[in-house]
Amino acid sequence: MxxxxxxxxxxxxxxxxxxxxxxxxxxxxxxxxxxxxxxxxxxxxxxxxxxxxxxxxxxxxxxxxxxxxxxxxxxxxxxxxxxxxxxxxxxxxxxxxxxxxxxxxxxxxxxxxxxxxxxxxxxxxxxxxxxxxxxxxxxxxxxxxxxxxxxxxxxxxxxxxxxxxxxxxxxxxxxxxxxxxxxxxxxxxxxxxxxxxxxxxxxxxxxxxxxxxxxxxxxxxxxxxxxxxxxxxxxxxxxxxxxxxxxxxxGGKSPNIVFADADLDNAANGAIAGILAASGQTCVAGSRLLVEDSIHDAFLERVVAIARTARSGDPMDPATNIGPVATKAQYDKIRGYLEIAEAEGAERVLGGTPDPDPAIGKGWFIEPTIYANVTNAMRIAREEVFGPVLSVIRFRDEDEAVHIANDTRYGLAAGIWSQNLKRCIELPKRLRAGTVWVNTYRAVSYMTPFGxxxxxxxxxxxxxxxxxxxxxxxxxxxxxxxxxxxxxxxx
Structure with missing residues (x-):
């Protein structure tokens, strides 16, 4: 054409x-x-x-x-x-x-x-x-x-x-x-x-x-x-x-914060929406998943289980959940970050293999990848990967969650998952981000300011x-x- x-x-x-x-x-x-x-x-x-x-x-x-x-x-x-x-x-x-x-x-x-x-x-x-x-x-x-x-x-x-x-x-x-x-x-x-x-x-x-x-x-x-x-x-x-x-x-390196009192089914779906939607190629991607200590292991299992069901393939096929990344340069950049994460000691709990499943085609596919035991000092947690790569970070309490969330040069978006009404009202004030979603993620409208x-x-x-x-x-x-x-x- x-x-x-x-x-x-x-x-x-x-x-x-x-x-x-x-x-x-x-x-x-x-x-x-x-x-x-x-x-x-x-x-x-x-x-x-x-x-x-x-x-x-x-x-x-x-x-x-x-x-x-x-x-x-x-x-x-x-x-x-x-x-x-x-x-x-x-x-x-x-x-x-x-x-x-x-x-x-x-x-x-x-x-x-x-x-x-x-x-x-x-x-x-x-x-x-x-x-x-x-x-x-x-x-x-x-x-x-x-x-x-x-x-x-x-x-x-x-x-x-x-x-x-x-x-x-x-x-x-x-x-x-x-x-x-x-x-x-x-x-x-x-x-x-x-x-x-x-x-x-x-x-x-x-x-x-x-x-x-x-x-x-x-x-x-x-x-x-x-x-x-x-x-x-x-x-x-x-x-x-x-x-x-x-x-x-x-760009952004947005925190998606899950507290122990959250509706964990909704929060798990929100975590997936934050990072796997659009193959992670969105500026508001919730690429840092912050999870409270007391639910960390069980919640991580829940997120990994959902991510395993994501189907990669032809983006024109309605059954496809994950399409290819947009360019060869972006594909190489993401692959490089996977190597960096491994070198820094992040624990790979899903994905991250060198080559995608050949059955999905020869496009620039990156399979959904999740790293646990990530610290906020790691490059995988500080730099924008712009792909389907999730860093999971533990926190002890609300103050530590806020500290980790704000410890970034970016401030585009953030997510909060909690059933505590006071927290849902007060915590957004403490987050240095232009958009804060509470018990949802990646919602946009022509009627509300974004930046x-x-x-x-x-x-x-x-x-x-x-x-x-x-x-x-x-x-x-x-x-x-x-x-x-x-x-x-x-x-």
Missing amino acids: EYRMLIGGEAVAAKSGETFESVNPYDQQPWARVPRAGPEDVDTAVAAAREAFTTGPWPRLTPTERGRLLRNLGDLVASHAEELATLETRDNGKLYSEMLTQLRYIPQWYYYFGGLADKIEGMVHPVDKPDIFNFSHHEPYGVVAAITAWNSPLLLAAYKLAPALAAGNTVVLKPSEHASCSTLRFAELFALAGFPPGVVNVISGFGPEIGDALTGHPDVAKITFTGSATTGRRINAVAGQDFKSVTLEL GFKASGTGKENGIEAIRQYLQLKSVWLSTADSFSNPFTIR
Whole structure:
């Protein structure tokens, strides 16, 4: 399959004519050809977005009209959900059932922010000056550079596009080079939804080749990025040179804490959901399972028993629970962490063998792996593996659980499993994480803010808070005085 980028309302190849292949993680076979953009393509895309922001119909649309276009887009995503989910599975190897669930949910982002577009109000401010009328209102930044990760391309795009467009910005969207096809196909829906040319532009290519050109472009006013902390740190540094606004959703090493008074069946399922869903390739993965001493051994047996039932195989098969990891580089990275865990003395209680079952195919499969007797000082407990690898850590009491949970440079998410009402209310306050799930895990909504603390990022996505990330507040002073006296003193 041949794909094209979207720049200025036109489907285009890279100016150089170069392309690269998308490889299906399940069979390791190339299945699509994608434009390989260079810095000159970035310049063209940003120029198109800048022109659309300053001229033409987009800046003259009312917020209500912008909302209507977003709702049109939501309808189109809903009608193409099966096609787009199939493309995502071919691109990144995640389960079709999960991708389809996401695609059927994604329209809600465009409906929600479409409805919110005309409900952002300014304010009249009382001031201590006579003959002055003061008010404030919100304005869009301009051109937004939106960069998404390969694990859920269109869901992450919705996190960014829906509030950015509702606020009146224009966008240059760059998907990961490891999963570009669903986004390039999605780009074709904007014209059908009625968006003017240049409001949304989609370019594909390799981050090291065009990342700095995009994030450092002088006409880009705002950057929103989902990906690794390493790349986020670089983007933040580049953005800081021109004082660009930045929203970063980065990695995590999230603690999933199980207390002795928990409903252990639910907690065991929550532990599995936290690490094996999406083959562990999710930023909020509960990769550190903290278990109270008194139930540790029995609970570990319960989790291992459930993990043994997970079926690896074709991600298009509804019976499959675990798909391949997305790339060969990620596969090699995870394998390397398995060796590190063994060398550090972690006890392997499930998985971790050198080769997967040959019956499931030749894709990049990592079997579910669980390590016990892990300490929080081990690399397997401190670094983001981004695979189906669980570290189990004991704790004695609530204070030690909190200490272990917070002893990480990350702060994206955390889970708590307990039937103690006081603990369920008070303990989230002590955890340094942007999202805390209590007696559930990995729940998301377009209506509630999401974002991390510490090295897990800055800013929020989703909910009313998200649209504020794409707006600037302006204060306007209006004098009703008959004269302007003494120009040499402050008013």
